[in-house]
Amino acid sequence: MRTIDWVDDAIELVDQTALPDRCDMLRIGTVDELIGAIRRLAVRGAPALGVAGALGVALAVRDEPDPVAVAARLRAARPTAVNLAWAVDAALGHLDGGFEAVLAHALRIRDDDIAACRAMGERGADLVRELTRRDRVRIMTVCNTGGLAAVERGTALGVVQTLHERGRLAEALAMETRPLLQGARLTAWELDRMGAPYRLIADSAGPFLLARGYADAVLIGADRIAADGDTANKIGSYALALGARRAGVPFVVVAPESTVDPATPTGAGIEIEERDQDEVLGVRGTRLAPAGARAANPAFDVTPHDLVTAIVTERRVIRPDLGERP
């Protein structure tokens, strides 16, 4: 199953707001519908947002009188994952060729993402073995970085899948990932479908469980990697990186090259999406906090590069301490 694709002249995507209760497909025929789906996280995860953005430009070129203006709104639907802006710009670069050329480029981005996720899975699994020197490993992860965050397989969770397929996964420890519970709802659903051994943990348990030796490595995805290696990812990643460093556990970022943003020199320049406070004040529509309570809701944080053991892309392994290799 592909999380997002172009089917019969429209975008088809898994409605991630309905998981894990139902796996519904949504058909998206207009850019406004797509912007709505992106904002409410029906489609989410940096690589999937990139594919959505490129396919959205195809819809704009086919149907909208001013596709460039509509594409600008699509580009701004979520600010942190650079893949969305990158893919919209790349697709707009084919505007002169009309709808067919833009769609062809969007489908190339889709196909490249599928290949990149496979390559990251292999390279990441090799690196985990090198860093841990263990036959069977326990991996801690946050948010959802699996096939649901890409087209197929995903990034950090794609490495977990490859480890599992190689018979090397002892256990995945998935953080539930408040406030929107991508770990509890989506990562657990994917691990279950893989038949992989896993347990969910509360977000606040992550650093302590690392201190107690419950995991051999932490694998996370990224929404944007600045030129110096500072990495924006789901809120909670920074705390996990601090805990991993204190415990001496490798902390590995897995992301495609399209997530690397050379135009942003350091993490300080990454815009962090602030989402609606109701997401923190309750869970799935049920209010938890007293009426009138207010909340801050940054969707992402930034892990400084000195806390990152390695960054794995489809082309290279970057070790902030040791440099880079193919």
Ligand code: MRU
């Ligand atoms: O708010 P989300 O669910 O879009 O956040 C997603 C993440 O933080 C992922 O870790 C990141 O996009 C990498 S996905 C392979």
